[in-house]
Amino acid sequence: MIRCQNLTFSAGGKRILDAVTADAPPGRITALVGPNGAGKSTLLGLMGRLKEPERGQVMLGAEDAAGIPRPIFARRLTALRQATRITPRLTVCDLVGFGRYPHNPGHLTKEDQRIVEACMTDMALDDLADRQIDTLSGGQQQRALIAMVLAQETEILLLDEPLNNLDLSHARRVMNNLSARSRAGRTIVTVLHDLTIAARFADHVVALKDGRVHAEGSPDEVFTPEVLRELYGAEVEVHRINGKPVILPI
Amino acid sequence: MRPVLLVAGALTALFFLSLALGAGRLGTGSDAVWLLAVSRLPRTAAAMLAGAGLAVAGVIMQMLARNRFVEPATVGTGQAAGLGLVAVALLAPGAPLWFRMLVAMASALLATAGFLALVRRLPFRDPLLVPLTGIVYGGILAAVTGFIAYENDLLQYIDIWMNGEFSGVMLGRYEFLWLAGAATLVAYAFANRFTIAGMGEEMSLSLGLSYGQVMALGLAIVSVVTAVTVVTVGMLPFVGLVVPNIASQLRGDHLRRSLPLLASAGAGLVLTCDILGRIIWYPYEIPVGTILGVIGAAVFIWMLQGRRADAG
Numbered sequence: 001m002i003r004c005q006n007l008t009f010s011a012g013g014k015r016i017l018d019a020v021t022a023d024a025p026p027g028r029i030t031a032l033v034g035p036n037g038a039g040k041s042t043l044l045g046l047m048g049r050l051k052e053p054e055r056g057q058v059m060l061g062a063e064d065a066a067g068i069p070r071p072i073f074a075r076r077l078t079a080l081r082q083a084t085r086i087t088p089r090l091t092v093c094d095l096v097g098f099g100r101y102p103h104n105p106g107h108l109t110k111e112d113q114r115i116v117e118a119c120m121t122d123m124a125l126d127d128l129a130d131r132q133i134d135t136l137s138g139g140q141q142q143r144a145l146i147a148m149v150l151a152q153e154t155e156i157l158l159l160d161e162p163l164n165n166l167d168l169s170h171a172r173r174v175m176n177n178l179s180a181r182s183r184a185g186r187t188i189v190t191v192l193h194d195l196t197i198a199a200r201f202a203d204h205v206v207a208l209k210d211g212r213v214h215a216e217g218s219p220d221e222v223f224t225p226e227v228l229r230e231l232y233g234a235e236v237e238v239h240r241i242n243g244k245p246v247i248l249p250i
Numbered sequence: 251m252r253p254v255l256l257v258a259g260a261l262t263a264l265f266f267l268s269l270a271l272g273a274g275r276l277g278t279g280s281d282a283v284w285l286l287a288v289s290r291l292p293r294t295a296a297a298m299l300a301g302a303g304l305a306v307a308g309v310i311m312q313m314l315a316r317n318r319f320v321e322p323a324t325v326g327t328g329q330a331a332g333l334g335l336v337a338v339a340l341l342a343p344g345a346p347l348w349f350r351m352l353v354a355m356a357s358a359l360l361a362t363a364g365f366l367a368l369v370r371r372l373p374f375r376d377p378l379l380v381p382l383t384g385i386v387y388g389g390i391l392a393a394v395t396g397f398i399a400y401e402n403d404l405l406q407y408i409d410i411w412m413n414g415e416f417s418g419v420m421l422g423r424y425e426f427l428w429l430a431g432a433a434t435l436v437a438y439a440f441a442n443r444f445t446i447a448g449m450g451e452e453m454s455l456s457l458g459l460s461y462g463q464v465m466a467l468g469l470a471i472v473s474v475v476t477a478v479t480v481v482t483v484g485m486l487p488f489v490g491l492v493v494p495n496i497a498s499q500l501r502g503d504h505l506r507r508s509l510p511l512l513a514s515a516g517a518g519l520v521l522t523c524d525i526l527g528r529i530i531w532y533p534y535e536i537p538v539g540t541i542l543g544v545i546g547a548a549v550f551i552w553m554l555q556g557r558r559a560d561a562g
Contacts, residue, residue, distance in 0.1 A: 050452045074458025081452050087316045088448040088503035098446060102458040105442060132502060152457075 001026040002065075002077075002156055002187060006056035007046050009039075016042045018211045019056065024156075024189045024204065029182045031202035032191045033222075035232050038208040040191045041082060041160050047189065048079025048158045060156070074102035078152040082160040082191070084145055086133050092144045093129040096120055099151030116151050122177050123147040124170065138165035146174060150181075157181070159190040163197070175201045199223050199245040207231050219245055253500050257514045261298075264521045268294040271528050288421045296424040297416055297524045297538070298517035300483055301493075303430030303475040305516025306437045306509065308490020309497075310468045311362075313448035313505075315369055317380040318498070319554075321490030322362070322476040325384030329391035330361030331473075331480040332411055336395050339404055347481075351426055354477035361391060362469055414484030415537035416524050424482050430475045434513050437471050441505035444468060448503065486539055488546020489516055495553055 002024045009017040017039045024030040024047075032040045045051045047058050049065060058065040060076065068076070078099075086095065096119055100112040108116065120126055123143040133141055142165045149157060157178070163171045179201055182188050192198040198205060198219065205222040207215040214231055215222045223245040228236050235250040269290045308321040315325075322328055334357030338350050345353075365387055369380050399408045437444065446454050447464045454461040479486060493516045501508040523541040530536055 045452075048456060050455050070455070070460060071458040074456065079452075079456045084450075084453065086449055086453075088313065088445055089498050090445075090502055090504055094502070094504045098442075098449075098457065101442065101446065149456075 001059075001061050002047060002189065003059040004043065004047060004056070005059060007043065007053045007058070008055040009042055009046060009051065009053050011042075016211055017046070017053075020208070020211070020213055021056075022206045022213050022216055024187055024206075026187050027182055027185045028203035029178060029188045029190065029201055030204040030206060031198035031219075032189060032206050032208065033193075033195060033198055033231075034208035034214065039211040040208055043208065044079065044158050044160050044189065044191060045081070048077060049073065050079055050081070071102060074152070074154075076154050077156040077158065078149045078154045079158040080145055080149045080160060080162065082164060086141070086145075089132050089134055091130050091132055092120065092125055092136070092147075095133055095144055096125075096147045096151050099148040102152060115153060119147040119150040122150060122173075124173060139167060139170060142166060143170060143174075150177075155185070156187045157189070159188070161191050161193065163192065163194065171197065195223060195228070195247040196245075199247065223247060254511045254514065257511060257518055261514050261518045261521070264518060264525065265294060265298070268297070268521055268525055271525060289419075292421050292424050293416050293419045293524075294521065296419045296427050296483060297521045299427040299431045300414075300479045300486060301489055301516040301518065301520030302434050302513035303427075303516070304479060304486055304489040304520070305493040305497075305512050306434045307472045307475040308516075309494035309503075309505065309509075309512055310437060310444055311472050311490065312494055313444045313503075314366060314465060314468045314472075315380055316448060316450060317369075317377055318495055319378065319381035319491070320384050321488070321494075322358075322472050323485055323487045323490060324381065324388055325365045326361045326388035326391045327358045327365075327472060327476045328480050328485045329388045329395060331355070331358040331477045332408060332485075333357055333361075333391055333395040333398075334477075335411065335481065336399050336402075336404060336408060339407060340398070340402055347426070351477060351481050354481050355473050358477045358480075359469055359473035361387075362472055366465070366469075411480045411484040412539075413537050414479070414486040414539035414542075415527075415535070416483055417535050417537075419483065426478045427482050429478045433471045433474045434509075436467075438506075438509050438513075440464070440467060441509055445503060445505045484537075484539060486520060487543050488550060489520060489542065492546050492549045492553070493519060496549075 004020055004022045007017050007020040020043060032043065034040055046053050096116045097108055100108055104112055120129055123146055125143055125147055128140060133144060146162055162174055166174060175197060178188050202219055205219050206213060207222050209231055215227050223238055225236055225238055237248045237250055239246045269286060272290060311320050311322055312318055331354040334353040335350060338345050338353050365384060368383060372379055395408060399405050443459060443464045446457055446459050447461060451461045493512060497508050497512040497515060501511050524538045527536040527538050527541050
């Protein structure tokens with residue numbers, strides 16, 4: 001369980017988040033949605049302690065996240081930012097291996113190696129294991145980064161637009177993998193722009209607009225034409241297929 | 251053959267070549283032992299220590315700045331060490347060597363921290379802007395140093411460390427360079443942290459690494475290596491730039507794996523240039539800094555043209 005209480009954050013004199021209170025239920029996928037500039041990435045950064053909030057706190061269960069020493073925190077929570085650029089020339093296998101760093105800062109053990117290989121397989125990277133990251137396409141790099149945070153084996157995963165650059169088949173692979181992990185008890189929070197994918201895979205939705213929580217609830221509650229009109233200022237139709245909302249712009 | 255074995259073999263050959271070379275003839279018996287112990291061995295060790303240290307300092311600088319085209323000699327670290335030395339010469343003329351060394355390290359550290367702070371605030375992400383900023387920043391520091399030295403008749407004094415050379419290295423006058431060797435070992439022990447720091451602050455935090463501490467340690471290593479090199483043999487340009495870039499091509503940037511190759515290649519490059527400097531104009535010498543300048547600049551230009559696309 002991860003709970004944001006009254007999170008406020010400003011940058012360059014501009015308020016990005018204003019007293020945001022939101023929950024990500026345990027063992028569930030929470031989708032963060034909202035228009036560009038709503039503060040989704042900032043909220044994710046605050047949850048992952050990549051930035052310090054001006055006010056408010058992030059609670060992991062009953063614990064204040066800010067009080068947990070970083071090396072221990074990194075074994076419990078991982079955060080992948082969007083458009084992460086890896087400057088050092090590393091192979092895919094090495095990059096994913098660094099996901100084990102919080103558990104084991106030295107040489108990788110047999111067990112570490114097993115986890116690294118499993119996560120590469122999950123992201124369909126087996127054939128690319130020895131390729132240098134900088135020789136890969138954007139989508140392949142994105143999968144390598146996701147494999148890296150998966151290898152961290154944390155109870156909480158924060159992912160900022162993980163489907164960036166991914167084709168349909170790989171997007172499906174990532175979302176199915178996250179679903180499986182959430183069913184195994186992990187808590188996942190992810191920024192998603194594709195609302196139909198969010199509706200299909202998320203259990204809980206937090207919609208942000210102008211740095212505030214605009215709506216929070218199940219996909220059924222949040223993904224209605226009225227809420228989405230207010231949120232995006234765009235007209236949409238919401239259909240239902242197999243009981244899940246499908247959102248079509250008009 | 252694995253590159254590290256190749257480099258190790260070449261390094262051994264260079265080591266013995268360096269011992270055999272000199273203006274005086276290496277005879278036999280106790281005279282030869284004396285010459286080796288007092289002059290040739292220290293000179294060879296100095297070249298290798300400085301080369302290994304500068305190559306490692308270069309790659310750490312590149313990880314901290316997240317840019318392949320920077321090194322301590324071009325972003326003000328070396329120039330600041332010189333400024334510190336001039337300050338000591340003016341304010342505390344009779345200060346012992348260890349004190350001068352300490353001031354050089356401190357001023358190198360401050361200037362490098364200043365450079366990194368400057369780079370973080372750069373508005374554009376153009377990778378070539380970072381080394382350019384460094385060159386201007388280092389140029390300003392060098393100009394200030396030059397002006398102060400000129401005003402106080404110290405130009406000859408700064409000349410000594412502006413262009414590195416090993417002809418003055420003798421037993422008892424180079425030992426501080428072992429600190430550069432020690433710094434290299436420390437860098438190796440913390441190699442994984444520097445590689446992660448190279449992935450950026452947020453990635454480091456997400457992996458539970460205290461980014462500030464790694465930055466501080468990296469700055470300390472860069473400053474110690476640069477300051478001891480500048481004080482004992484003078485500035486050696488391009489080692490920290492050329493060696494890490496070539497090693498990265500061959501071995502990637504997983505420092506735990508690439509540092510041994512990097513350090514040996516740095517040692518080999520400086521030793522080769524020193525040997526060339528002793529041969530080309532025999533029995534006179536060309537300073538190693540000059541030779542490195544020529545070779546390094548050529549390689550650097552080639553690098554800029556060939557690898558522009560993935561500089562950052």
